[in-house]
Amino acid sequence: MASVSMTVNGKQVSATVDPRTLLAQFLREHLHLTGTHVGCDTSQCGACVVHVNGRAVKSCTTLAVSCDGATVTTIEGIGTADNLHPMQAAFRENHGLQCGFCTPGMIMSAIDIVNRKGNKLDEHTIREELEGNICRCTGYHNIVKAVAQGAAAMK
Amino acid sequence: MSAKTGVGAPVLRKEDFRFITGKGQYTDDINRQDQAHAYFLRSPHAHATIKKLDISAAKSAPGVLGVLTGDDLAADKIGGLICGWMIHNKDGSPMKAGAHPALAQGKVRYVGDHVAVVIADTYAQAKDAAEKIVVDYQVLPAVVDMNKAKSSAAIHDVAPDNVVYDWHLGDKAATDAAFSKAKHVTKIDLVNNRLIPNAMEPRAAIGDFDAGTGVYTLYTTSQNPHVARLVLSAFVGIAPEHKLRVIAPDVGGGFGSKIFIYAEETVCVWASKKVGRPVKWTADRTEAFLSDAHGRDHISHAELALDDKGKILGLRVQTKANLGAYLSTFSSCVPTYLYAPLLSGQYDIPAIYVEVEGIYTTTAPVDAYRGAGRPEATFLVERIIEKAARETGTDPATFRRKNFIKSFPHQTPVIMAYDTGNYTASLDLALEMADYKNFAKRKKDSAKNGKLRGIGFSAYIEACGIAPSAAVGSLGAGVGLWESAEIRVNPVGTVEVLTGSHSHGQGHETTFAQLVADRLGIDIDSVAVVHGDTDKVQFGMGTYGSRSGAVGMSAIVKAVDKVIAKGKKVAAYALEAAEKDIQFKDGRFSVAGTDKSLAFGEVALQAYIAHKFNGQDLEPGLKEGAFYDPTNFTFPSGVHICEVEIDPDTGTTDIVKWTAVDDFGNVINPMIVEGQVHGGIAQGVGQALLEGAHYNADGQLVTASYMDYTMPRADDLPSFDIGMTNTPCTTNPLGIKGCGEAGAIAAPPAVINAITDAVGHEDVPMPATPYAVWQACQKGARKLAAE
Numbered sequence: 001m002a003s004v005s006m007t008v009n010g011k012q013v014s015a016t017v018d019p020r021t022l023l024a025q026f027l028r029e030h031l032h033l034t035g036t037h038v039g040c041d042t043s044q045c046g047a048c049v050v051h052v053n054g055r056a057v058k059s060c061t062t063l064a065v066s067c068d069g070a071t072v073t074t075i076e077g078i079g080t081a082d083n084l085h086p087m088q089a090a091f092r093e094n095h096g097l098q099c100g101f102c103t104p105g106m107i108m109s110a111i112d113i114v115n116r117k118g119n120k121l122d123e124h125t126i127r128e129e130l131e132g133n134i135c136r137c138t139g140y141h142n143i144v145k146a147v148a149q150g151a152a153a154m155k
Numbered sequence: 156m157s158a159k160t161g162v163g164a165p166v167l168r169k170e171d172f173r174f175i176t177g178k179g180q181y182t183d184d185i186n187r188q189d190q191a192h193a194y195f196l197r198s199p200h201a202h203a204t205i206k207k208l209d210i211s212a213a214k215s216a217p218g219v220l221g222v223l224t225g226d227d228l229a230a231d232k233i234g235g236l237i238c239g240w241m242i243h244n245k246d247g248s249p250m251k252a253g254a255h256p257a258l259a260q261g262k263v264r265y266v267g268d269h270v271a272v273v274i275a276d277t278y279a280q281a282k283d284a285a286e287k288i289v290v291d292y293q294v295l296p297a298v299v300d301m302n303k304a305k306s307s308a309a310i311h312d313v314a315p316d317n318v319v320y321d322w323h324l325g326d327k328a329a330t331d332a333a334f335s336k337a338k339h340v341t342k343i344d345l346v347n348n349r350l351i352p353n354a355m356e357p358r359a360a361i362g363d364f365d366a367g368t369g370v371y372t373l374y375t376t377s378q379n380p381h382v383a384r385l386v387l388s389a390f391v392g393i394a395p396e397h398k399l400r401v402i403a404p405d406v407g408g409g410f411g412s413k414i415f416i417y418a419e420e421t422v423c424v425w426a427s428k429k430v431g432r433p434v435k436w437t438a439d440r441t442e443a444f445l446s447d448a449h450g451r452d453h454i455s456h457a458e459l460a461l462d463d464k465g466k467i468l469g470l471r472v473q474t475k476a477n478l479g480a481y482l483s484t485f486s487s488c489v490p491t492y493l494y495a496p497l498l499s500g501q502y503d504i505p506a507i508y509v510e511v512e513g514i515y516t517t518t519a520p521v522d523a524y525r526g527a528g529r530p531e532a533t534f535l536v537e538r539i540i541e542k543a544a545r546e547t548g549t550d551p552a553t554f555r556r557k558n559f560i561k562s563f564p565h566q567t568p569v570i571m572a573y574d575t576g577n578y579t580a581s582l583d584l585a586l587e588m589a590d591y592k593n594f595a596k597r598k599k600d601s602a603k604n605g606k607l608r609g610i611g612f613s614a615y616i617e618a619c620g621i622a623p624s625a626a627v628g629s630l631g632a633g634v635g636l637w638e639s640a641e642i643r644v645n646p647v648g649t650v651e652v653l654t655g656s657h658s659h660g661q662g663h664e665t666t667f668a669q670l671v672a673d674r675l676g677i678d679i680d681s682v683a684v685v686h687g688d689t690d691k692v693q694f695g696m697g698t699y700g701s702r703s704g705a706v707g708m709s710a711i712v713k714a715v716d717k718v719i720a721k722g723k724k725v726a727a728y729a730l731e732a733a734e735k736d737i738q739f740k741d742g743r744f745s746v747a748g749t750d751k752s753l754a755f756g757e758v759a760l761q762a763y764i765a766h767k768f769n770g771q772d773l774e775p776g777l778k779e780g781a782f783y784d785p786t787n788f789t790f791p792s793g794v795h796i797c798e799v800e801i802d803p804d805t806g807t808t809d810i811v812k813w814t815a816v817d818d819f820g821n822v823i824n825p826m827i828v829e830g831q832v833h834g835g836i837a838q839g840v841g842q843a844l845l846e847g848a849h850y851n852a853d854g855q856l857v858t859a860s861y862m863d864y865t866m867p868r869a870d871d872l873p874s875f876d877i878g879m880t881n882t883p884c885t886t887n888p889l890g891i892k893g894c895g896e897a898g899a900i901a902a903p904p905a906v907i908n909a910i911t912d913a914v915g916h917e918d919v920p921m922p923a924t925p926y927a928v929w930q931a932c933q934k935g936a937r938k939l940a941a942e
Binding site: 018020028029033034035036037038039040041042044045047074075076079080081084088091092093095097098099100101102103104107123126127128130131133134135136137138139140141142143144 | 167168170171172173174175176177178179180181183184186279353354355356357405406407408410439440441659660661662826827829830833834835836837838860861862866867868869870872874875898
């Protein structure tokens with residue numbers, strides 16, 4: 001067993017875990033933050049994207065112990081139903097989600113895209129940058145619109 | 156009732172708040188106290204007998220609570236999984252359905268077949284222990300190629316030639332006669348590629364047996380929890396229905412793959428009593444690839460007979476359909492009754508004859524996947540129509556227009572009676588939106604840049620609103636396909652809508668609330684939609700085949716009408732007027748010709764306090780239920796036009812414009828309907844350009860992860876231009892036809908017709924990968940040089 005400490009959504013957490021515990025498992029099973037989803041296990045689908053020290057990371061292929069001392073933000077840490085993050089609001093306003101399973105990872109990736117590429121994003125850039133997130137429901141049409149609107153609103 | 160939330164308004168979704176904040180509750184997000192975890196040992200071989208299965212070392216591994224096998228299922232008299240639709244052969248004999256135990260009993264039939272389950276305190280312990288199970292397999296030949304299946308090793312003893320059924324539909328003599336008169340016959344050979352549904356949420360289950368009450372609860376990723384309960388009770392025999400509760404909470408996409416009753420969910424329920432603890436299982440993605448029911452996988456030959464004016468005289472089709480190693484829940488009807496009756500498309504075809512062979516192979520079971528039979532039919536019809544237009548030198552739009560059905564109702568030669576439609580209107584709008592008249596100029600411009608430009612049409616028809624129960628019963632269905640609804644009005648006038656439909660992305664919590672709020676004249680936020688729990692909701696048939704609008708919502712309006720009728724009785728007492736004088740409009744019950752009225756909520760309160768009427772004359776309360784059985788299928792239709800530009804040096808296909816014009820009848824929420832179209836097109840483009848499940852000759856699935864199976868990603872797709880026409884359905888109270896599968900049905904032939912147009916010949920497979928398209932470009936260049 002290994003001990004691990006990190007800051008998750010502003011709270012200091014410590015636990016003793018099996019060293020093979022993945023960050024996604026740690027968040028979901030130890031901290032009960034089930035908004036982070038696991039849709040594959042090969043870093044392909046992006047449903048598990050969280051921010052580690054401010055960068056988008058696929059938590060299904062990250063060992064929890066490798067995040068010792070890190071600052072982690074999950075979908076639960078960016079906004080609430082009464083106080084949505086602009087990117088969350090944009091996904092709703094543009095019907096950028098259907099079943100909702102890929103949505104937390106999409107939103108966390110979208111925020112990361114804005115952090116890296118700025119607030120003015122064209123369709124081509126958004127589509128290229130979303131390469132690491134798979135959605136099976138929406139055909140991406142409305143996700144692309146949502147990311148553009150959310151990016152502008154994050155100014 | 157605000158115009159902003161009424162029927163026809165693009166109301167933002169009520170359910171979104173929990174999904175965008177990470178508060179959705181999917182099956183894997185649920186944890187039961189003291190739950191254990193299941194890991195399934197799966198067959199590494201496509202086909203083998205199990206000579207010896209030694210579980211002793213696994214049983215004593217750390218944390219292990221139990222190791223269960225097919226012998227344990229047999230000892231407990233647990234039945235096998237069933238196929239719920241009986242298909243009869245040409246000679247009237249029944250199809251050959253091999254036994255399908257949830258855990259193998261002496262034989263495995265595909266890679267991923269379930270050999271044993273290990274249940275342990277943690278998932279890691281269960282997985283580790285499974286490595287200690289020793290299986291002595293005697294490997295048998297894999298059966299992968301449908302064309303060779305008849306002479307291959309028998310997969311099931313009941314079907315020595317691996318043929319499940321040899322079925323037909325239509326009038327052979329009339330069709331032969333039509334061909335004998337033909338001036339031109341167009342022939343085509345097509346492969347409809349095998350797909351893997353890939354809902355983003357993998358399947359999951361928690362079985363939880365309560366020893367105190369003797370009740371089992373199954374939390375699972377299901378599109379139809381009542382059907383799951385029925386099958387697990389009546390056929391598998393785990394527990395009677397009143398001792399089994401099935402809960403399908405938030406479900407992350409289905410596309411058909413979560414209709415079926417699978418081995419893993421079955422085993423989790425059964426095992427929870429065996430080990431005395433809740434048992435949880437969640438598929439990893441490779442398990443999903445291996446064991447979710449796959450889709451499509453047809454090989455077809457078709458011929459179209461034309462007269463000297465280019466009018467269609469007849470169509471004949473021979474199809475081999477891969478059904479995999481076992482018959483999944485609805486598999487048998489997909490390449491038969493969900494396929495052949497759609498082969499008339501939008502066209503007036505006097506004679507059709509179809510023969511379908513269902514084939515066993517040592518691959519995962521194949522069942523309904525978005526569209527289910529209808530995409531296969533549309534791909535065939537729209538490819539052969541396009542080819543016939545080209546062979547006769549006719550513009551493809553003109554050829555279609557000439558052969559469209561133009562008067563309704565229309566009886567096809569293959570069962571279906573189309574109630575209404577206006578195919579020319581959709582074609583005209585699509586041609587205008589796609590700027591078809593300037594296509595030739597765009598093609599020239601592309602050629603100047605060394606690119607090949609092509610345009611492809613798809614005029615599809617779909618049969619939704621599944622289905623009139625007596626009709627499907629006469630065709631072999633084991634269930635009725637009506638839907639149920641209950642409207643529970645609370646004393647304060649808020650409303651709960653209990654529906655047998657199930658939402659797994661379709662937005663029912665919004666659209667159903669929109670409909671009910673509109674009809675009752677109350678605020679949309681006063682309406683809650685309840686679904687997905689057999690303990691809460693009356694028996695219902697679930698969501699698939701674009702049926703929740705046409706059938707599910709029809710049941711809801713039927714129940715709403717009963718609530719209004721009862722409300723009028725209550726209002727008559729409360730307002731001291733005759734019942735016949737009570738009117739209901741805009742949320743108020745009023746006495747005709749007076750200013751006396753009560754709001755809906757006030758009448759609800761009167762119904763529950765029951766002070767103003769005698770309980771012997773009128774029952775207190777305000778709650779009504781309805782079952783709605785449709786009288787016909789519904790027939791959504793439309794025209795999609797795909798324009799592509801191909802780089803002949805790399806074979807890369809760029810979809811430069813997508814035009815979709817659909818006739819879904821009346822629409823409740825256009826925002827949600829357009830979203831359904833977008834998603835459907837993406838899956839259809841996926842089939843046409845990217846996706847293909849591939850088993851090698853040994854029966855190994857070599858596309859079993861997202862590293863190998865190409866899912867459509869954001870940069871593979873364009874934005875879509877969506878248009879709509881509307882001929883309301885005449886056979887349900889809302890005039891709704893259904894929209895869930897249209898895009899997936901329409902898209903593949905539109906893409907392939909565009910690519911074949913660009914490269915100048917018909918030999919382009921699906922998926923049309925860059926390599927395949929590059930080869931097609933080389934062949935096209937050679938053809939051009941030879942000419």
